[in-house]
Amino acid sequence: MERITPTREMAMELLREYNQNENLIKHALAVEGVMVHFAELFGEDKEKWGIIGLIHDLDYEKYPDEHCIKAREILEERGWPEDYIHAVQSHGWGICTDVEPTERMEKVLYTIDELTGLITATVLMRPSRSVMDLTVKSVKKKWKQKSFAAGVNREIIEKGAEILGMEINQVIEETIKGMQKVAEEIGLRGETEE
Ligand SMILES: [Fe+2]
Numbered sequence: 001m002e003r004i005t006p007t008r009e010m011a012m013e014l015l016r017e018y019n020q021n022e023n024l025i026k027h028a029l030a031v032e033g034v035m036v037h038f039a040e041l042f043g044e045d046k047e048k049w050g051i052i053g054l055i056h057d058l059d060y061e062k063y064p065d066e067h068c069i070k071a072r073e074i075l076e077e078r079g080w081p082e083d084y085i086h087a088v089q090s091h092g093w094g095i096c097t098d099v100e101p102t103e104r105m106e107k108v109l110y111t112i113d114e115l116t117g118l119i120t121a122t123v124l125m126r127p128s129r130s131v132m133d134l135t136v137k138s139v140k141k142k143w144k145q146k147s148f149a150a151g152v153n154r155e156i157i158e159k160g161a162e163i164l165g166m167e168i169n170q171v172i173e174e175t176i177k178g179m180q181k182v183a184e185e186i187g188l189r190g191e192t193e194e
């Protein structure tokens with residue numbers, strides 16, 4: 001089959017086609033921002049890492065029970081390359097797929113997906129509602145409160161950091177930085193909020 005070379009524009013269009021929920025769009029943009037930041041950090045392909053971040057939950061709104069499974073179907077149908085599809089599926093390793101993250105890009109995605117959720121929840125609790133001055137310490141504090149953002153699986157983040165070979169604090173620090181770069185788009189810039 002003819003395979004395409006995905007562009008950011010294509011990914012955004014596809015994401016919009018399958019998602020109406022603005023919170024899910026913001027989550028996709030947050031993960032994209034963090035993926036781009038980590039690609040920069042490691043001197044890797046920013047565009048590719050960003051696109052995979054943007055598209056990783058493509059099927060979640062419409063097919064929550066077939067998450068990561070439908071995504072393969074949709075992306076295959078559109079002629080997306082196998083390495084993109086593998087990366088998307090691997091973020092659900094042990095949750096909705098048995099596709100293990102093997103590439104560094106996949107390990108980063110696996111690690112930061114849940115973490116962006118914890119950071120967003122932490123920011124929304126702050127009076128400033130801004131990620132711009134958020135510290136690792138504040139996130140760690142919320143991390144330890146099991147009842148806070150209880151849906152965020154801390155063990156996955158820990159496991160991800162381990163396979164990535166990074167300290168958890170460093171992962172949190174870089175994830176905050178990545179989210180700061182797209183703070184406006186994900187509604188976490190505080191002062192611009194109504
Ligand atoms: Fe997901």
Ligand SMILES: [Fe+2]
Binds near residue numbers: 056057113
């Ligand atoms: Fe996600």
